[in-house]
Amino acid sequence: MxxxxxxxxxxxxxxxxxxxxxxxxxxxxxxxxxxxxxxxxxxxxxxxxxxxxxxxxxxxxxxxxxxxxxxxxxxxxxxxxxxxxxxxxxxxxxxxxxxxxxxxxxxxxxxxxxxxxxxxxxxxxxxxxxxxxxxxxxxxxxxxxxxxxxxxxxxxxxxxxxxxxxxxxxxxxxxxxxxxxxxxxxxxxxxxxxxxxxxxxxxxxxxxxxxxxxxxxxxxxxxxxxxxxxxxxxxxxxxxxxxxxxxxxxxxxxxxxxxxxxxxxxxxxxxxxxxxxxxxxxxxxxxxxxxxxxxxxxxxxxxxxxxxxxxxxxxxxxxxxxxxxxxxxxxxxxxxxxxxxxxxxxxxxxxxMVAGTAAFASVHRFEPDMRSSPVAAVDELKKLDVARVFNDYDFGGYLIYRGVPTFIDGRTELYGEKFFVDHNAASGLMEPENLFRLLDQYHIQATLMRTQSAATKLLDHMDGWQKVYSDDIATIHLRKAGALHTREPAVDPKAK
Structure with a gap:
């Protein structure tokens, strides 16, 4: 038994x-x-x-x-x-x-x-x-x-x-x-x-x-x-x-x-x-x-x-x-x-597994999801010949991939707590003065932000910044002397 x-x-x-x-x-x-x-x-x-x-x-x-x-x-x-x-x-x-x-x-x-x-x-x-x-x-x-x-x-x-x-x-x-x-x-x-x-x-x-x-x-x-x-x-x-x-x-x-x-x-x-x-x-x-x-x-x-x-x-x-x-x-x-x-x-x-993977890959294309990446905006940005771009945090990885120097990206330990928090407060307009300060302190030539972000909406109203590109994902504003705001009311960042 x-x-x-x-x-x-x-x-x-x-x-x-x-x-x-x-x-x-x-x-x-x-x-x-x-x-x-x-x-x-x-x-x-x-x-x-x-x-x-x-x-x-x-x-x-x-x-x-x-x-x-x-x-x-x-x-x-x-x-x-x-x-x-x-x-x-x-x-x-x-x-x-x-x-x-x-x-x-x-x-x-x-x-x-x-x-x-x-x-x-x-x-x-x-x-x-x-x-x-x-x-x-x-x-x-x-x-x-x-x-x-x-x-x-x-x-x-x-x-x-x-x-x-x-x-x-x-x-x-x-x-x-x-x-x-x-x-x-x-x-x-x-x-x-x-x-x-x-x-x-x-x-x-x-x-x-x-x-x-x-x-x-x-x-x-x-x-x-x-x-x-x-x-x-x-x-x-x-x-x-x-x-x-x-x-x-x-x-x-x-x-x-x-x-x-x-x-x-x-x-x-x-x-x-x-x-x-x-x-x-x-x-x-x-x-x-x-x-x-x-x-x-x-x-x-x-x-x-x-x-x-x-x-x-x-x-x-x-x-x-x-x-x-x-x-x-x-x-x-x-x-x-x-x-x-x-x-x-x-x-x-x-x-x-090897055969199945090869067969599947031959009929299915693997590629990153670019629906939330500023693909077209970066194409336009490269035509502007600017080197100092204030970018949305989430765009940093894509900018590195495209060879565009970033203001900030996912390597948070490099930037440190204060820099990251300041950028977040600026882009979200929790502290609007932070946005004006960072734009001036780092001699920003252009911004690449999400179209629906608070900072983008504010720049639409600011003299000295010209909207040169916008789509459903990203908007580019170019610093340009004499540029007039496109919407009412105007915002003068230098006003007390």
Whole structure:
């Protein structure tokens, strides 16, 4: 009887062990079909541009070369490797390249998450966690550096959690993941910071006699991880630059992706949180205190900043899997080594993916969404031969892509809190005097602002500024002595 049961379970275990592969394929196909959605963010344009600069100059940037307001000021790109990868992909296959590269990274992320979960909890529970994580991250799944870093988030934090589950210190073999992460995206700072809470979880739940030596081993690993993160072209400056973004103070709430989530309409985050609370109440779920603290910290981050929802989505399942296994159904172990021997299967899947991608790309054109970019306006702007243009913040990425020096762009850490806030107050006319001051202080020759912006409407009434181009997206005003306002009433910026 025992022999017959083991033979019956073997195929089932083997099929369950293939869940990460099916997740990889499903996510890849889904995002490939919706590929242009990965190109919705105009920041992708300047990421590719910076990557090509690095390739052309065989060096990473040390100072700003894209704006006229901060030209020559210290600026480093903590995302240099991702930018090079996107630039290479673009050079090789046009916009299909960045789409496929980002798609592969996202698919790999969820496959790794599924692999971690299926080794600890049931197949159905794993699918639920993966589906919830996908729903939470969809708004931020874009062809940008953070997406290429996502698989390493799973590898790094998953490795830390696995060590804590065993009441052990992490293996030094994890260190290459933080090295790669530190060269792909500034989010590696979070990877370093989370070592402390996970170490606390491991130490608190270990036997009393083992706590002190275990704490010392975790401390040694944390120090090694910190040193390993310096393995990038900028050394420890990359850590300081990444932290600088978090210290932008009042500027952060003004950036769309840093906004706190809006709960006026039911969204994925609210739905997942409500279902999670409902499950906990219904099943009487219990967690170790340290895991509760980590989970609450992740939830707080997601509630404070919308972009942290993907951190909650990817890390929370790793934190919850082992404690929940006895309560929602464990996996009874998975033999991944057997799956690894199925080379023909994986080779066939890879060939099918390549063929399918090539076929789809041949009939579907991948390109950024230019409906909100000032394409025609910049064409006209280039004819004016002006070098100092006051631009809308959202136009900065496109201007870098077109080779037009920017007043401001998405590299907020370069401009700093005060500059960003002043520009926002000027363009939105929260402080109209800021607009007049910035136009004079930086000797602005022309403005390129959204047609419906408050600053554009005001310039329509100002003598000395001539509207030379306007469409549904952008309007250009040219500084011109003697130019008369086009609408009543006139506004004299020099009037007291």
């Amino acid at each position: 025992t022999i017959s049961i083991s033979h019956a379970e073997a195929p089932t275990h083997s099929l369950r062990a293939l869940l990460p592969l099916w997740v990889f394929l499903a996510v890849y196909v889904l995002l490939l079909i919706a590929g242009n959605r990965l190109l919705l963010d105009p920041d992708t344009l300047w990421q590719v541009t910076v990557g090509q600069w690095i390739i052309d100059h065989h060096a990473v940037p040390q100072t700003d070369v894209y704006s006229f307001t901060m030209h020559g000021q210290p600026w480093i790109s903590t995302q240099w490797l991702a930018q090079v990868m996107f630039a290479k992909a673009y050079a090789w296959a046009g916009w299909t390249g960045p789409v496929v590269l980002a798609d592969l990274a996202v698919a790999a992320t969820f496959a790794l998450l599924a692999r971690f979960l299926i080794a600890r909890i049931s197949e159905s529970a794993s699918v639920v966690f993966v589906s919830a994580a996908l729903a939470l991250t969809v708004p931020h799944l874009l062809a940008r550096p953070h997406v290429l870093a996502m698989p390493f988030t799973i590898l790094w934090i998953g490795g830390l959690i696995a060590a804590a589950d065993r009441r052990e210190a992490p293996s030094l073999l994890l260190l290459p993941w933080i090295v790669v992460w530190a060269n792909l995206h500034g989010g590696f700072v979070f990877g370093l910071m989370i070592i402390g809470p996970i170490a606390l979880d491991a130490v608190v739940r270990a036997d009393a006699a083992l706590r002190k030596p275990l704490l010392l081993r975790w401390a040694a690993f944390a120090l090694a991880a910190l040193i390993a993160s310096f393995c990038n072209p900028y050394g420890w400056n990359a850590l300081l630059a990444a932290a600088k973004i978090l210290n932008l103070g009042s500027a952060l709430p003004l950036i769309r992706e840093w906004h706190a989530p809006d709960f006026s309409h039911l969204g994925a985050l609210e739905l997942c949180l409500l279902l999670g609370v409902g499950l906990a109440l219904y099943r009487g779920v219990k967690l170790p205190p340290t895991r509760i603290l980590i989970l609450l910290g992740l939830v707080h981050m997601a509630l404070a900043q919308g972009r942290a929802a993907d951190v909650l989505a990817l890390v929370a399942p790793l934190v919850l899997a082992t404690p929940l296994a006895p309560q929602i159904g464990g996996s009874n172990g998975i033999a991944f080594d057997r799956v690894a021997s199925r080379t023909p299967l994986f080779a066939g899947v890879a060939l099918a």
